[in-house]
Amino acid sequence: MTAASARQTMVERHLRARGLRDERVLAAMGSVAREAFLPPDLEAVAYDDRPLPIAGGQTISQPYIVALMTEALALRPHERALEIGTGSGYAAAILGRVAKEVDTVERIEELAASAAEKLAEQGFTNVRVHHADGTLGWPGGAPYDAIIVAAGGPELPRALLDQLAVGGRLVMPVGDGRDQQLVRVTRVDEADYRREDLGAVRFVPLIGAQGWADPDDPVKRAPRGTIPRRTGGPLVAPSPATRASTVARLIAECAVPIAAIDSAPLDGLIDRIGDARVVLLGEATHGTSEFYRMRAKITQELVLRHGFTAIAVEADWPDAAAIDRYIRPGRPTARPWAPFARFPTWMWRNTETAELVEWLRAYNAEARGAVSFSGLDLYSMYTSAYEVVRYLDRVDPTAAQVARERYGRLTPWQHDPAAYGKAALVDRMRSCERDVVAMLRELLAKRLDYAAQDGDEFFDASQNARVVAGAENYYRAMYYGSVESWNLRDQHMFDTIARLLSHRGPDTKLIVWEHNSHVGDAAATEMAVRGEHNVGHLCRKAFGDDAYIVGFGTDHGTVAAASQWDDPMEIMRVRPARSDSYERLCHDSAVRAFLLHLREPVREVLREELVEPRLERAIGVIYRPQTELQSHYFQAVLPEQFDEYIWFDETEAVHALAPLPDRGELRGGHPLLL
Ligand code: SAH
8 A cells, every 4th residue: 555545544534534524634634744754663554543652752643633633723724833742743744734834842852853854854844843842832933823732731831822812722632640631722812711622632741831840750660460551642532433333233243142151152262272382361350250260261171171281370480389389299388488478469369269279289189180380470589589599408508508698689679679670770789680690590500400309399490590580680670661671571471481381391282361461462552562562472473373362351340459559459340441442342242241253264344343443441450440541541453462352241350368468377288278
């Protein structure tokens, strides 16, 4: 497809079909080369209707929003416009086509310079770029017939209101937080302004004298299972309701209804996925009973009918190892501490998991099977270090002493490992990177000696040493940003899967339980735009069709989650899904629970309808219903993210077991039911 025809498709599908009518704006959108304003590697997606990253951590707005805002300015050909937030220069170019003259102001010098260059290259002689704080407007050019602000501020800057001509229009996102209202203000006369709300949007912050303060790089820990959000750019605007009902009907036609989990018609699914090497089972929240029960049911079928012998979950390695010891005959059971005692305890300390654990234990005992249970995550820096020392105490006391010293250097941050990452960056002398890497290397170098005594025990210890090294790296990476740390964590989880497969033997078939955000292919979501990968994506790359990804979703009900990291678990109400989400389409199908096959040969019409990007909801261990849009929704192409989607319209919270005191004694017996 040529750029011109891609542009025309964009105008028809994303702009005209969504109600934009100003022919001059549509003509401008159809004629300006968006790719010319993007980094070269994003050219291929230039006409997708989504915001994209540009330099300086900023975003080029989604075409629909640029068109919507420009239309709202109601510019006539002889009028003059001011834009605040030049960014890539793309919106300024559009303005340049509909107004006589444009001044555009950008606070990041690098962006201002590159936008000016690109505008010149594209032949715009009526657009002038200025490097300045745009919250103060551009007094030299005032008054303006129209002012557009492409970043969200706490309120309407006084300077901009002053620089508006009588009869002029100002369009700007206003709101405290990352969610804003798009506001249009018309200056009725010298002293009088009329204000209208145009809907919810999401933009990067307007930073300046009459905007937000310049943040000194706050870095937050991304809660487990939630998707770190991009810094801004408006999210997709609602898609028209009319199409939605047709898609919902199509879903109803293609879906296989589930009356009850115990009697779920799984034959088709199990046949389809039985030959896979790795089956990835997702979840849309970390606290929904139905997701656990359905995954347990599928897991049992795969074990019984297709020879799957390994389960790996989104839990810490040493915690899951305690379960593994409990379910596999002949492995020493007790550990001197209790697994899953730390936040978020309900993720694995729940009756749903406990039932599966009992089933696995009985299966392993009766069938002399050896289904293993492992943890993929890397949050157990200290417990893992402790386990390595304990192991070396048994097999090599001299090495144990070295391990104590090296790992001991991490102990000052035991209660706040994230603070370690910062300390290690600020003061390199405090970095333990060399210690933890040396520890791992030396352990692996003695593989032959150690493993000769007990291969499984050595594998466990070496994995713990890898977790320490991985976690040390992870906590340092957190201070470079969420993309780096997210990628390290998912790479670690994928590497663990690969090591499990090779440790358990070439024919091993593995089942993975992790949040949708880890197992759903990141390439099909906005994560890819931020440069993030994940376990699902890495598995598809490594195993091709031998990786089978099952996503899960829900509309409403209750969920176990916390309001903040380390807060107590609450049973919260899940809000009904937004009208512009995949969840809403599933809800509108009126089928209460179903399986939806998405991999070839799926009905082509269904696929065609579903490949249009929509919002999808992800609830992790934190749920913030008040800010649901920016905290929990992200853009995705569902049929590319998953091979199969399992839906439960109404769901209930997972049944948590009473929390344990941290580091409680493990006295043998069931590791969850102490
Ligand atoms: N219109 C742009 C989108 C830009 S995103 C496009 O089409 O690409 C918002 C931009 O506003 C960012 O580049 C950001 O650096 C800029 N910005 C934020 N605060 C600003 C301020 N006070 N003055 C000028 N620009 C600002």
